[in-house]
Amino acid sequence: MFNSAVLESISDINLLYGLLQAEFSLDGWDAMVHIADKLHYLIKELYEEDQLRQAKEQPRVETKDLKRSIAFYFGYSMVMKGIALQKMGDYAAARDCIEKYSELGWISGLDDEGKEDVAHFKMIAAANTYVLDLLEGNMETLSEYVQFIHNAEEEELLPGIITILESALKHNCNVDWALKEFETQLNALDGEYETEANIRYYIDHLYLLALYNLKSGEYFNALNIALKGLRMSDKLNDDTGYKKLNALFVSFNVHATKDQLEAYNALNNKILRRVLKDEKGIMYDGSGFVSAR
Incomplete structure (x- = not known):
């Protein structure tokens, strides 16, 4: 749970980067805003101290412990704050964040990595403006956004699909054609992700796709997608996603077929067996508890 007093005591930039990723995986939007502000403050303080030392011809600030460029932390802090504000519905404040990372070329002394980060965040700013x-509700820009996703880096695919689905659900629009554009790419995803952020995107796109199908009355498709999401969130240890997908499936299971219900029960039986395997003296045989000797 987020603790503002603990945050105040943190001065490790890399640790704050990790905390932002963790809160993102937990949908911790309010915490993300505070952590992003602290990260931005610290990297700004470090950068300004370095500039002052250079002006005085003193030794530069040591940055060897930073895992990424200074430009990266400037951009990343504002990207994550903007995402959190967007999720909380404060679009005006989110746009202010976009403006701050849309052009980071003012940072002096950039090496090749830093210049690449500046270009990357400029692309992210364009994406997040869409x-x-x-x-x-400006759905007229959807065709432009679809083309943007086609031309952008591969990592923009899932965030892009999530945006298309969120806007469709919010404004009651049919976006079947846009989803069809990326059907092959989405079907090729195997759910093997290394970062918490990518896991979050992968599971959330399945959750939103299930909701979109439910809203369209496509119950069979929706519950199949929810089952896939449940299996993958269990495999990827994504408790946040599992809770949402489980609530969705249970709430609409009156529309489930016999096979879907059996698949759901089989998954939960497997999970129960797994969590009980280390319990001494008790086992689950699929229908009840039995003694383990």
Whole structure:
């Protein structure tokens, strides 16, 4: 749970980066805003101290412990704050964040990595401007956004699909054509992800796709997608996603087929066996508890 007093005591930039990723995986939007502000403050303080030392011809600030460029932390802090504000519905404040990372070329002394980070965040700013336009109901920009996703880095695929689905659900629009554009790419995803952020995107796109199908009355498709999401969130240890998908499936299981219900029960039986395997003296045989000797 987020603790503002603990945050105040943290001065490790890399640790704050990790905390932002963790809160993102937990949908911790309010915490993300505070952590992002602290990260931005610290990297700004470090950068300004370094600039002052250079002006005085003193030894530069040591940055060897930073895992990424200074430009990266400036951009990342504002990207994550903007995402959190967007999720909380404060689109105006989210746009202010976009403006801050859309052009980071003012940072002096950039090496090749830093210049690449500046270009990357400029691309992210363009993407997130489309995101806010769509969430605010400007669906006329959807075709432009679809083309943007096609031309962008591969990592923009899932965030892009999530935006398309969120805007469709919010404004009651049919976006079947847009989803069809990326059907092959989405079907090729195997759910093997290394970062918490990518796991979050992968599971959330399945959750939103299930909701989109439910809203369209496509119950069979929706519950199949929910089952896939449950299996993958269990495999990827994503408790946040599992809770949402489980609530969705249970709430609409009156529409489930016999096979879907059996698949759901089989998954939960497997999970129960797994969590009980280390319990002494008790086992689950699929229908009840039995003694283990």
